[in-house]
Amino acid sequence: MQTFDLEAQGLRNLNAALQAQSKETNQTAWEVVNAKGSHAIAVGLDAPIEVTVKGSTGYYCAGMNKQATVRIHGSAGPGVAENMMSGTVIIDGDASQYAGATANGGTLIIKGNASSRCGISMKGVDIIVHGNVGHMSAFMAQSGNMVVCGDAGDALGDSIYEARLFVRGSVKSLGADCIEKEMRPEHLEILKDLLERGECDAKPEEFKRYGSARKLYNFDIDNAY
């Protein structure tokens, strides 16, 4: 286990050390202490390493992650795992706004609640939220899956494209072109896998599925908002 004191050694040194790891590294486990809400912790990683951040983080923790598993023992600031490509990010606490924004792949697990715009413009990531998500979550979500074990705020899935949204609790309102959809057996299978990967014991049958009505896919003035 490599222990890195962020306060003493500095952000640039941390990211340089983590970004220098390759798939052949034998330094596979890293612990970051004294995070103290710092921004851009563990960004741009590209190796199958495990990074544990002790404490809460500021903006963009694990941004553009590839391959790495980053676990935050605290809460995450805005834009956690933004544009993630692969790997896993796990947040033991809550996540602020834009969690998983534009992420292309990998898995984002939020054990607490997520604020507004969770999964905004998501492009293939799987996001599992144990608690609630705020308003405008999955706005313009392109692809991937979002699982919300709690409730969703206003305008869920506004202007959604092909992403799948699974919500166990209530949805305050659906956004433009987002509708409830039939939960077919293949969706239950997808959701079962997501819940297992998300370290969540909820049952797939308890969820409803939401997705695009596809009325906004090609310009038609009769569908304009």
Add this chain to the structure above:
Amino acid sequence: MKDDTHSVPRTVPIQSATFSNPTNAEIRRAAATGIYDIRGGGSKRKLPHFDDLLFLGASISRYALEGYREKCDTKVVLGTRYAKKPIELDIPVTIAGMSFGALSGPAKEALGRGASMAGTSTTTGDGGMTEEERGHSSKLVYQVLPSRYGMNPDDLRRCDAIEVVVGQGAKPGGGGMLLGQKISDRVAQMRNLPKGIDQRSACRHPDWTGPDDLEIKIMELREITAWEKPIYVKIGGTRPYFDTMLAIKAGADVVVLDGMQGGTAATQDVFIEHVGLPIISCIGEAVRALQDMDLHREVQLIVSGGIRGGADVAKALAMGADAVAIGTAAMIALGDNDPRWEDEYNALGTTAGAYDDWHEGKDPAGITTQDAELMKRFDPIAGGRHLNNFLKVMTLEAQTIARACGHNHLHNLEPEDLVALTMEAAAMTKIPLAGTNWYPGKPGTSY
């Protein structure tokens, strides 16, 4: 007394200047379709522009340099504020961001070829980085756009500079549109969306909401790329003084300022013609912001929006810019709207020089299309050669003017080399009206 032997002369029919034929045609089109007009390109109406400024060549009070013989340097270095690896360009003319999707792969290749031959950079666009452009661009600027189409850390590290696009001169405050006609398999794959559906780029970044957030976003991009690459921030010309200040405050190495004459792949005509500011009204304000922050020349300024030739380049630099970017002019240099395709333009209901329905993907020149057959018409090697020629001519023209004004580097051009031809231009630029030392609003003058 009425003369019955001759008919009464008729008045000549006069078209209304307000309800002109194009205006009436648009009213009829709107009435028939219920949809606003979407098109590509930039503003087409007459706006205050660089033509409203003139240079004062040297005579006695200034000493001219000999054309072709005495050196007039053109190099520019961008990103000297924070980046470990600033970009050095041989000429202060760069290629503006144009997306793959809007443009074909061969067109992007040609931009790379031409720019590299001329010693300057190209810029990606709303659609990600293509091998055609990266492979043929010696220096490539990678745009981080609100849509984040095709965004990935590998390409972020493969570029030479990063441009965070906040706004665009043709549509400040608006997002992009790539209509379904141009969404080929490859474009769909790059953007992670189904083939054939309209792709609407967001009008705002998804993961930051203001200048304080932008500052942190820029820090993240620097951390991912080891603080090596210059970070540009591109803004549409609307509130240039404050937006430039905030871009600088957020940490930009370079500010890219795009005026309303700048083009777009496709957006609403009403946006193109009625939102934003002419570029000559923006440059002075942006320079003033840089000067007020004591960062003029330390943070570089690139301006764009209807740059057409060496005189425009020289005028922009004289007003305080460090470089210019060209988009529409580069496309014309490649062969867009070329009269050789006139018959086909006519078949599309337009004419060479006016074709702007780029979103339909039917470009006869094979440049703004994803149609495989149309793309075959465009030769990226010849296109690159033409672009290189054009960039060289622009540079030679700017050098000629600079020498005539007595300068041995294009960056030595200064506002005192310019006069304004119109009251409007004088008021917008704070450059004196020709024959006077006055501009509207200048304090302490009684002209």
